[in-house]
Every structure is written in structure tokens, then in C-alpha cells.
Amino acid sequence: MLGTILDKRYRIIQQLGKGGFGETYLAEDIRRMERQCVVKRLQPTSKDPYTLREAKLFFDSEARTLAKLGQHDQIPDILDYFEENEEFYLVQELVEGNSLNQEMIPTQPLAETEVIGIISDVLNVLSYVHQCQVIHRDIKPSNLMRRYKDRKIVLIDFGAVKQVHTQYVNSQGQTTFSRVIGTPGYMPNEQAGGRPRFCSDIYSLGIVAIEALTGLHPSQLQEDPRTGEIIWHEYAKVSPQLTVIIDKMVRSHFSDRYQSTDEVLHDLKNLQFPPEPPLPPPNNKKLVLISAFLVLGLGAFGGIRYFGLHPNQVDNFFNQGLEKVEKEDWKGAIAAFDKAIGIDPKNGEVYLNRGNAHSQLKEPQKAIDDYNQALTYLEQDVAGIGVQWQISEETKLLTVTNVYEKTSAFEGGLKAGDRILAIDGQSTKGKTVSNAVKLIRSGKVGTPVTLDITRTTGGEFKLTLNRVSIPNSDRAFAYYNRGKANSELGNKQKAIDDYTEAININPNDTDAYYKRGIIRSELGNKQDAINDYTEVIRLNSNYADAYFKRGFIRYELGNISKAIEDYTEVIRINPNNDAAFYNRGVARHDQGNKQDAIEDYTKAIQINPNYTNAYINRGNALGNKQEAIADYTQAIAINPNYGLPYYNRGVAQGALGNDREAIADYTQAIRLEPNRADAYYNRGNARFRLEDKQGAIADLQKAAELYQQQGKQDLYQKTLSRISQLSVIKN
Numbered sequence: 001m002l003g004t005i006l007d008k009r010y011r012i013i014q015q016l017g018k019g020g021f022g023e024t025y026l027a028e029d030i031r032r033m034e035r036q037c038v039v040k041r042l043q044p045t046s047k048d049p050y051t052l053r054e055a056k057l058f059f060d061s062e063a064r065t066l067a068k069l070g071q072h073d074q075i076p077d078i079l080d081y082f083e084e085n086e087e088f089y090l091v092q093e094l095v096e097g098n099s100l101n102q103e104m105i106p107t108q109p110l111a112e113t114e115v116i117g118i119i120s121d122v123l124n125v126l127s128y129v130h131q132c133q134v135i136h137r138d139i140k141p142s143n144l145m146r147r148y149k150d151r152k153i154v155l156i157d158f159g160a161v162k163q164v165h166t167q168y169v170n171s172q173g174q175t176t177f178s179r180v181i182g183t184p185g186y187m188p189n190e191q192a193g194g195r196p197r198f199c200s201d202i203y204s205l206g207i208v209a210i211e212a213l214t215g216l217h218p219s220q221l222q223e224d225p226r227t228g229e230i231i232w233h234e235y236a237k238v239s240p241q242l243t244v245i246i247d248k249m250v251r252s253h254f255s256d257r258y259q260s261t262d263e264v265l266h267d268l269k270n271l272q273f274p275p276e277p278p279l280p281p282p283n284n285k286k287l288v289l290i291s292a293f294l295v296l297g298l299g300a301f302g303g304i305r306y307f308g309l310h311p312n313q314v315d316n317f318f319n320q321g322l323e324k325v326e327k328e329d330w331k332g333a334i335a336a337f338d339k340a341i342g343i344d345p346k347n348g349e350v351y352l353n354r355g356n357a358h359s360q361l362k363e364p365q366k367a368i369d370d371y372n373q374a375l376t377y378l379e380q381d382v383a384g385i386g387v388q389w390q391i392s393e394e395t396k397l398l399t400v401t402n403v404y405e406k407t408s409a410f411e412g413g414l415k416a417g418d419r420i421l422a423i424d425g426q427s428t429k430g431k432t433v434s435n436a437v438k439l440i441r442s443g444k445v446g447t448p449v450t451l452d453i454t455r456t457t458g459g460e461f462k463l464t465l466n467r468v469s470i471p472n473s474d475r476a477f478a479y480y481n482r483g484k485a486n487s488e489l490g491n492k493q494k495a496i497d498d499y500t501e502a503i504n505i506n507p508n509d510t511d512a513y514y515k516r517g518i519i520r521s522e523l524g525n526k527q528d529a530i531n532d533y534t535e536v537i538r539l540n541s542n543y544a545d546a547y548f549k550r551g552f553i554r555y556e557l558g559n560i561s562k563a564i565e566d567y568t569e570v571i572r573i574n575p576n577n578d579a580a581f582y583n584r585g586v587a588r589h590d591q592g593n594k595q596d597a598i599e600d601y602t603k604a605i606q607i608n609p610n611y612t613n614a615y616i617n618r619g620n621a622l623g624n625k626q627e628a629i630a631d632y633t634q635a636i637a638i639n640p641n642y643g644l645p646y647y648n649r650g651v652a653q654g655a656l657g658n659d660r661e662a663i664a665d666y667t668q669a670i671r672l673e674p675n676r677a678d679a680y681y682n683r684g685n686a687r688f689r690l691e692d693k694q695g696a697i698a699d700l701q702k703a704a705e706l707y708q709q710q711g712k713q714d715l716y717q718k719t720l721s722r723i724s725q726l727s728v729i730k731n
Contacts, residue, residue: 001025001041001576006089007082008511010039026094030393037079040090063090066158067362069132074125074147074154077328085548085570086579095156097148100208101141109215112238118144119209120268121153126205127261130198134158137196139204140186141211185218190254199257202264206249213238213246228252241271314344321353333357348377352478355485364485371482375475383445384470385409388508389433395419397454398428398436402508408465414453421460422452437473445469476505480512492519510536514546526553544573548580555587563587578607582614585621594621612639616648625652643672647679650686659686677706681719688726697726 001012001023013036014026022042029035063081070077070093080091100118104110110118122144129136136143136158145154182191188203190196207218207230214221214235222231229252233243245267251257258264321336337354340347355370386407392399398420403409420428423439443449450464483498499516502509517532533550536543551566567584570577585600601618604611612635619631632649635642650665666683669676684699700723707716 004574005030006039006084010037010091012039036094038076038092038094040092042088042090064362065132065134066090069129069134069158072125072128074152076154076156084545085577095145095147095154097145097154099142100144100146103146104141104212105215106217107215109236110212112213112242115209115212116242116268116271118153118212119205120265122155122205123261123265125153125155126201129155130201130261135196135198136201137181137187137191138183139201139208140183141208144208188254189252197254199254199259202249202258202261206246209246210236210250314340314347317343318350325353325357330357330360346377348374349474351377352474355478356481359481359485364488367485368482371478371485374478378475378478379472380475381469382472383441383443383467385440385449385465385467386470387414389420389436391433392419397421398431398433407470408468412463412465414463415455417456419454420451421454424450440467443467471505473506476502476509479505480509483512483515487515487519492523495519508539510539510543514543517549521549521553526557529553542573544570544577547573551583555583560587560591576607578604578611581607582611585617589617589621597621610638612642612645616645619648625656628652641672643669643676646672647676650679650682654682654686659689662686675706677703677710677712677715680706693726693729697723700726
């Protein structure tokens with residue numbers, strides 16, 4: 001993953017951690033002056049379409065919940081979330097600090113007053129979390145960060161969104177989860193049983209307090225065999241008052257615990273040992289600027305165009321809004337933009353940026369209202385020369401990336417790769433793309449503009465071009481952003497119309513084609529979606545997601561060979577894309593090319609050792625039943641609540657004549673997926689071979705009932721015939 005750029009924006013620079021639910025990385029936002037952020041990668045255990053669809057809905061819902069929680073100062077803000085290659089990513093604020101497990105040194109207890117301070121600080125955060133009807137589910141020292149700048153405790157790594165990894169959908173569309181969220185030793189009994197409560201978080205925090213006071217990890221503590229309560233008093237030097245509070249926090253049965261954070265805080269305040277004042281932040285630490293917002297268009301925030309501060313009152317408020325944007329103070333930005341609009345209610349640029357701020361606050365309808373106003377007042381055409389450019393990451397210079405045909409730039413010989421040193425004598429060093437655009441637009445159509453250029457082949461020269469009338473790219477931003485907002489609200493046809501308008505203004509907008517393709521596919525317009533992805537690929541031959549999406553649709557439409565070509569391109573671009581290897585393996589398997597399919601499944605497993613379906617499908621492709629059984633067994637070890645590998649292992653056991661083992665597997669498959677008719681059918685035949693005629697007929701009758709309910713008439717008739725055959729056979 002190191003060096004990978006996700007969502008064409010977040011460059012992975014370091015792995016911070018890896019666990020059963022995914023990985024956490026340090027990244028830099030290349031669209032926001034390389035500001036650092038945290039990216040969490042979550043992989044659904046199962047890749048089947050039902051699970052992926054439900055996982056996406058669940059992920060979107062939970063990410064929005066976490067975004068709401070991020071409004072609290074001591075919870076990292078969710079800056080962005082997205083799906084890429086059937087994996088889910090959260091982008092969070094980077095917290096500059098250290099975790100409590102770095103402070104809590106084994107065998108070295110913390111002072112009682114320090115522990116009281118930790119408990120109180122965390123309880124105040126949990127009070128807000130619980131008010132939002134959220135249970136953290138993974139309170140432990142490594143998830144409690146002490147922030148350098150103010151020594152406050154920041155609560156990280158909420159357990160809710162981890163369920164994306166553990167979620168699967170059975171054949172009846174029922175969503176379940178394969179793993180309990182939490183950490184052994186820190187979670188109470190009810191949480192381990194899959195029924196967490198608000199007081200479960202209080203229990204976990206109490207365990208953290210015990211660990212801090214004793215210097216012992218929870219695994220080193222014993223339970224009283226009579227009461228089930230934790231034995232810890234003898235290992236700590238603590239006042240009787242605090243002992244009583246912590247004991248009540250960690251009662252074995254939830255009904256005996258504190259039921260709310262307010263109850264604990266009330267008792268803590270009555271202690272005679274107030275928390276010590278926080279220590280000042282260390283001098284040798286530099287605060288890291290957090291990553292900013294989700295880009296809602298083709299360039300910098302909302303296509304903002306400005307160069308220095310503007311003199312009049314409207315622009316003063318506008319610039320205040322931009323300053324708030326830089327600080328990610330979206331509400332403050334909206335308040336400033338409101339004042340600008342109050343003075344100039346026809347300023348399209350202000351509406352555009354206020355709409356973007358509303359989008360950051362997850363207020364799509366308010367954003368749409370602003371984009372509508374922006375499109376009303378933004379000019380159709382502006383002065384330009386017909387180029388796209390960006391700040392080169394390597395040289396930090398303004399660099400031309402595309403020159404449109406039949407424009408003054410094209411006719412004047414400007415080329416992609418040319419570096420612009422100055423515009424009309426004003427240096428571009430240290431300036432943004434927006435600054436450059438502002439300079440170009442500052443002159444009227446027909447007036448000249450002079451560029452100081454250096455070319456990679458060597459030499460510097462000046463080029464004077466005439467400004468021409470070009471479509472206003474801010475309108476393209478507004479349409480694109482409105483399309484995303486409409487998509488969030490489920491207005492899919494309106495979103496398509498908006499992306500189409502963005503494309504009409506900028507025919508080279510790969511993101512608009514890609515987003516339109518996704519929605520067209522969701523609406524069943526598969527060929528139109530393919531056409532959009534094809535256009536993306538024509539414009540950018542390394543757009544891996546477009547190949548992946550096109551390959552998926554081609555496979556759905558039965559064009560297996562073309563699907564394989566697309567997945568091969570994804571692998572060319574990203575050799576570590578496990579989903580591309582898996583999907584190509586499925587396609588090759590369908591073609592009867594089992595050996596190549598096995599190689600693809602194996603590669604997917606090497607990249608992602610927890611890829612359940614890769615093990616299952618490799619087992620299906622293997623001719624050796626014992627090897628297949630080994631793969632199904634590994635799939636079960638990864639996800640013991642997934643019925644399919646049990647069923648497939650049962651089939652393999654039956655083929656080897658191991659009917660008792662087969663029956664055991666079919667029984668597990670039925671327990672997990674009660675409507676799997678094939679499992680009843682096969683178990684019935686296995687029971688008959690073991691001379692359990694009554695059990696066999698009962699299973700076959702259940703299979704027939706299910707086949708009929710599911711509209712599988714051929715299998716229904718086949719099962720009835722089998723029942724008739726067995727009925728006349730004597731025991």
C-alpha cells in the first residue's frame with residue numbers, strides 16, 4: 001500500500017497498525033498541500049453481491065454517525081469516506097499525541113489522582129457519545145490518545161464501523177456479523193455475547209482504571225469463583241472511596257453497574273481527591289495540520305478563484321469564509337458567506353462555496369439550494385486560454401497538464417508539461433492553481449496575456465496569447481457537486497443530468513464520467529455505464545476503478561473475455577489488488593480455465609490472507625477433494641458464521657464417502673442458512689446411505705418445500721421423485 005494514492009487524493013506514506021478488521025495508515029492529502037491524515041481500510045469478509053450491497057449501506061450509515069460524533073473536540077473528525085475496489089475507507093483527523101498504553105508501563109501503577117483525571121476526561125467524552133445513541137465498544141488504553149497540545153484524552157477507533165468487515169448477508173438477505181466487536185479482557189459478558197449496552201463502555205473504562213492503578217494487564221487478573229467479580233484490591237494502593245466507584249463500574253452483571261456516565265461523574269466529583277491540573281504540552285512537539293475536506297469537484301475547494309484579498313466588503317466576508325474553510329470551520333465559513341450574500345445576493349461564487357461547506361456538514365439539500373443559486377448567477381463563459389494545469393508534486397511549479405484543441409494555447413504551441421514561471425510578469429512561485437486562473441480571468445476576452453515558460457527539453461521563453469471566451473469551469477464544479485448531493489439524496493436521474501452538464505462544460509472530466517457510470521449501472525443501464533467507464537479509460541488509461549467497474553458489468557452481461565481483459569488492466573496498474581485477482585479468477589473459472597483460476601485465487605489469498613471467498617472458490621476449482629476440504633476449512637476458520645464453506649465441505653466429504661462428516665457440515669450450513677435447500681437435499685441422501693431412511697425422507701421433504709417456495713420447479717420435481725424412490729425401498 002505504501003505510495004498508493006487512494007481516491008486520487010490520499011497518498012499512503014506509513015502503516016500505523018493492522019488488526020483483524022483492516023489496516024490503519026498515515027497518509028497525506030495531495031490536494032490540500034500534503035496535509036497529513038489517517039486512512040483506515042476496512043475489508044468486508046465476504047465479497048458476494050448481497051454482502052457488498054448491505055456493507056456499503058451500513059458503512060455509509062456508520063460513517064455519517066462517526067462524522068456527527070467528530071463534532072466533539074475530543075473525537076477525531078471524519079474528513080472523508082469512500083469505497084474503492086470493494087473496500088471501504090475512512091479518512092480521519094490525525095491526532096498528535098500518544099496513547100495511554102504508552103503511559104501505562106507494566107508493573108508501574110499510576111497515581112490515584114492521575115487515574116481519576118483520566119476517568120473523568122473519558123467519561124465526559126462518553127457522555128456525548130452515548131447521547132448520540134452510540135456505544136464505543138472498544139475502550140482500552142491504545143484507543144485513548146493524550147493530545148500533546150492540551151493533554152486532553154481523545155477517543156479513537158470506534159467499534160461500530162468495524163462491523164463492515166464482519167458483516168455478511170445470507171441467501172435470504174439477512175444481515176449478520178461474524179465477529180464480536182471488542183477486546184478480550186476489556187469487554188464485559190453481555191458484549192462478548194453480542195449484546196453491548198451503554199454501561200458496557202463504563203465497564204471497559206473501569207478495567208482501564210484498574211490496569212492503571214495496579215500496573216497489571218486484565219489477563220493477569222483473576223475472578224472470584226463465587227461472585228464472578230474481578231479480584232484487584234490487593235494489587236493497588238487506592239482510597240476506599242475510589243475503590244467503591246471502580247467496583248461498581250466493573251460489576252459482572254450489567255444491572256449492578258452504573259447505568260450512565262453522569263452517575264459515575266457525580267460520584268467522582270464527591271471524592272476528596274480532585275484530578276491534578278493537566279500538564280503543559282511539551283515544547284519539542286510540532287502540531288500536525290489535519291487533512292481537510294472531501295473535494296467536491298475537479299480541483300481545489302469548489303473551484304474557488306481568488307488572488308490575494310479583495311478590497312470591498314462583500315469580498316472581505318468572502319475571504320473570511322475562505323479562511324474558515326482553511327481551518328475546516330464549516331459553520332464559521334457558512335456564517336461569513338451568509339454575510340457576503342446578505343450584501344450581494346447575486347454572487348454565484350459565494351453560493352458555490354457555501355454549498356460546498358454545507359456538503360461538508362452532510363447537508364445535501366442545503367448544498368443543492370446553494371448550487372442552484374450559483375448556477376443562476378455564475379457567468380456562462382469567462383476569459384481563458386484553454387489549458388488545464390496543476391502544481392507539480394516534484395518541482396512545485398505550475399505545470400500544464402492538458403491543452404484543449406482549437407484554443408489560443410493550442411494554436412500558440414503550448415504543450416503539456418510546460419512549466420509556467422510567471423503570468424503577465426507576476427511570479428507563480430508559491431501560488432495556487434486558483435491564483436493562476438484568477439490572473440488569466442482578470443483580463444477581458446481578446447486582450448493578450450504573456451506567460452514565462454520553461455520546457456523540459458531545456459530553455460526559457462515567453463509566449464503571448466490572446467484571451468478567448470471559454471466555458472466557466474466553476475459551473476462545471478457546481479453541476480458536479482450538485483450531482484453528488486443529488487446522489488446522496490437518492491435523486492439518481494437528477495444526479496445523472498448534473499454529471500452530464502458537467503461533462504458538457506468539461507468533456508475531459510473523468511470523475512464526472514465515472515460517477516455517472518456508477519449511477520447508470522445502479523439504475524440498470526449497463527451499456528451506458530460501460531460507455532462512461534470506457535470514456536474514463538480513454539482519457540486516463542491508468543484509472544483502475546473504471547477498468548474494475550467495467551469488468552464487473554461485462555461479467556454480468558456474459559462478456560467473460562472482455563471482463564478478464566479489464567481485470568488484467570487493474571492488476572497492471574495495481575499488482576496488489578486482491579479483488580481484481582479474485583474476480584479474474586471467477587471469470588477464468590467460468591471459462592473452464594481452472595488452473596489459471598486457481599493461480600488467481602492463490603494470488604488474492606497471498607495479498608489478503610482473510611479472503612474467505614477466495615479460499616472457497618479455489619476449493620471449488622481444485623480437483624483434489626482433500627485439498628479442497630483444506631481450503632473450505634480455512635474459510636470456516638476465518639468466518640465461522642458463513643454457511644457456504646460448510647456446505648461445500650460437506651459436498652467434498654460426501655464425494656470421498658465420509659457421510660458422517662458430510663452430515664455434520666450440512667447441519668452447520670442449515671443452522672446458519674435455514675433456507676439452503678441443497679443442504680437438506682444432500683443431507684437427506686447422506687442419511688439414507690447411513691440407513692437413516694426416516695431422517696432422509698424428512699430432509700428431502702424440507703428440501704422440496706424450500707425449492708417450491710423459491711420457484712425452483714425442476715429441483716422441486718426432482719426431489720419429489722427422489723422421495724418416491726426412497727419410500728418404496730425397505731429398510
